[in-house]
Amino acid sequence: DAGITQSPRHKVTETGTPVTLRCHQTENHRYMYWYRQDPGHGLRLIHYSYGVKDTDKGEVSDGYSVSRSKTEDFLLTLESATSSQTSVYFCAISPGGGNTEAFFGQGTRLTVV
C-alpha cells in the first residue's frame, strides 16, 4: 500500500472552532489532493497541490484553506468549522497525472456539532 496517512481519523468539533487535518506521505509524490465525501455523493475536490508551496482551489474550496510547506505534508484547515463541513475527508497523492496511479488515504470523519 502507498505510504499515505491521514490524521486524525475521527474528530468531533464545535461550530466556530478551527480544525486542521493532516495528510502525510512517504512516497515523495509531487501532487496531493483533498476531497470531501457526503452521503449520496461522489468525492468532490477541495484543494490540491502541485508542489511545495504550490496550491490551488478545487470545486468546493469555500471555507477551507491549505498549506504545503514540505513535500510530505498537506494540511487542510477549516478556519471556523460549520455544520455543513461535517463530512468524510480523503487525501490523495500522485506522482503525476495521465499515466500514473493516484492513491487515497483511509479518510478522516469530521463531525461539527
Add this chain to the structure above:
Amino acid sequence: DAKTTQPPSMDCAEGRAANLPCNHSTISGNEYVYWYRQIHSQGPQYIIHGLKNNETNEMASLIITEDRKSSTLILPHATLRDTAVYYCIVRGWAGGTSYGKLTFGQGTILTVHP
C-alpha cells in the same frame, strides 16, 4: 476533464463476470480512463487505467472502444467482496491546467449476489 456517464446500479451473481460500462464521449486524445472502487466508506481503491489499448491486471480488464468514447470494466469472477461503488474517471496529464485531478461522478453501485 471529460465527463463520464455510468449506470447507477448493477447486479451480478457470484462467480460470474461483472461488466461495468462507462461512456466518455468527450474524451480528448491525451486523457486516460481510470477505474476506482470504494468499499463502504473506505478510501477509493485504484483498479486499472488505460489510454486506448485494452489493459488487464490481477484485478480486472479494461476494454476501450476504438473511438475511445466508451469503455467497459470487467471483473472476470466476481465475489461478494467486489460489492462496491465503481467510479469511471477521465484523467488528463499533470501539466497544463489539469494537474492530474480526478473528477468523480456518482459511480455504479455493483452488488454481487450469492
